[in-house]
Amino acid sequence: MIENNFAITATFITYLIAMLWIGLYAYKRTKNSEDYFLGGRTLGPWPAALSAGASDMSGWLLLGLPGYAYAAGIESFWLAGGLLIGTWLNWLICAKRLRTYSITTNNALTLPEYLSRRFNDNSKVIQSIAAFFILMFFLFYTSSGLVAGGKLFETVFGLDYRVAVFIGAACVVSYTLFGGFLAVSWTDLVQGLLMSAALMIVPIAAMQGGFTQLTFDLNALDPNLLSLWIGMDGEPLSAIAIISLSAWGLGYFGQPHILARFKATRSNADLVKARRIAVIWTALSMAGALLVGLVGLLYVQGHPTLVLADGEKIFMLLVNAIFHPLIAGILLAAILAAIMSTADSQLLVSSSALAEDFYKNIFKPSASSEEVVMVGRIGVVILSLIALFLAMDPDSSVLGLVSYAWAGFGAAFGPVLIFSLYWKRMNRQGAIAGILVGGISIVIWKQLSGGIFELYEIVPGIIFACIAIVAASLLTKKPGDEVLAQYEQYKINLKELP
Secondary structure, eight states, X not given: OOSSHHXXXXXXXXXXXHHHHHHHHHHHHOOSHHHXXXXXXXXXXXHHHHHHHHHHXXXXXXXXXXXXXXXXXXXXXXXXXXXHHHHHHHIIIIIHHHHHHHXXXXXXXXXXXXXXXXXXXXXXXXXXXXXXXXXXXXXXXXXXXXXXXXXXXXXXXXXXXXXXXXHHHHHHHHHHHXXXXXHHHHHHHHHHHXXXXXXXXXXXXXXXXXXXXXXXXXXXXXXGGGOSSBOTTSSBOOHHHHHXXXXXXXXXXXXXXXHHHHHHBSOHHHHHHHHXXXXXXXXXXXXXHHHHHHHHHHHXXXXXXXXXXXXXXXXXXXXXXXXXXXXXXXXXXXXXXXXXXXXXXXXXXXXXXXXXXXXXXXXXXXXXXXXHHHHHHHHHHHHHHHHHHHTTXXXXXXXXXXXXXXXXHXXXXXXXXXXXXXXXXXXXXXHHHHHHHHHHXXXXXXXXXXXXXXXXXXXXXXXXXXXXXXXXXXXXXXXXXXXXXXXXHHHHHHHHOO
16 A cells, blocks of 8 residues: 555546546537547547557556566567557558548448448348457456556555455446547547656656665666566577567557547548657657666665565556655556546447447347447446456456457457458458457467467467458459449548548
């Protein structure tokens, strides 16, 4: 428990009130399902970029990544580098084309809806399968955010872990429930700036003398932690290890909560500006996260009696060691910001899959826009309760939960999305095969171990999905005239849309 937490408590309460006020304001602006799930496609470059970044990074940016850097040292640069390149490529390859194609396909709101209309799937099989995988993997992803929230409230206020998780879940659900996409995006703008500021301030303050009576002795550290090519065990990093860490960047192409920001941006021209903002923000934030972990190593090394059982709490430990409680409260609120900015997006995408892709698509096609929004809000509550159950294990790892969901989305949707944007010959059968093979490969590979199976499951998942897409498309009939005509219209819109 962090001492002198009255000021921290006041800061947290003030922060939550501000986020709830934004949610209430967005509630008044939410009139229909397009507003609730995509904000009426009105995002400018700054909210689009920072909302995509903040919803991407989540609590693992302030807990999981610093914790990994604390445990693995310089080895963590492989993971961060892969993520930075993946961020840039996702904006460059997918953003403009996905926004254009989602408009061309009769204003598709969700990723499953887009894929279904892209291949003229009247059977609704694509939409149903895609929605199933979204719900399955997002339960793990959302639970990772609740685990991070539990660790935050447990450390700051000395609460029982399970009580802390429940409080964190209540914070997230409250404003996601009412405000929808606008609330999520506007709060993400604030939270993204707070996250990056905190990650830069903490390690810089520490290196500028924030630690009293502490000598930074790099020679006292394990030399294995200071090498890019040596692992924590003292052995040279294998090709499998390097590929596994770098391959995290491949996951970006299939993350529904990030891709939604591309569709919600008000113009293609804004996406160019947003890409630059997003890449700079990501680079600064991840650099700060790595520094927090590495500087934390020096802090713990300088205090031989200090035992840190959970490396994912290193950010909180440094904040408490360096800053006045009032400033510490603001910086610790950045963790809450990171958790909320991702969990809200995940709940929203999951509820859209439940409302648009299951309820309206399968059970009640005649449902009104207001009815779909109501089902979406009920879905937020139901899904958050399931994620809450999954997060109740105090030994859960934020990074571990994220890695599984990240791989699942990357393999199930990444290859299908990119092929759908660039390959005219791809057909309905190829899309179905890609989603199924990609998603199932992740589930199976995760259960295996030893040798080649130590490779991060996203790599084989994407490879198998690509093979399935190409094979199924070439072995079956070419797309129909309607699909091909739509593809030609999409190419026209890509040039003409502002």
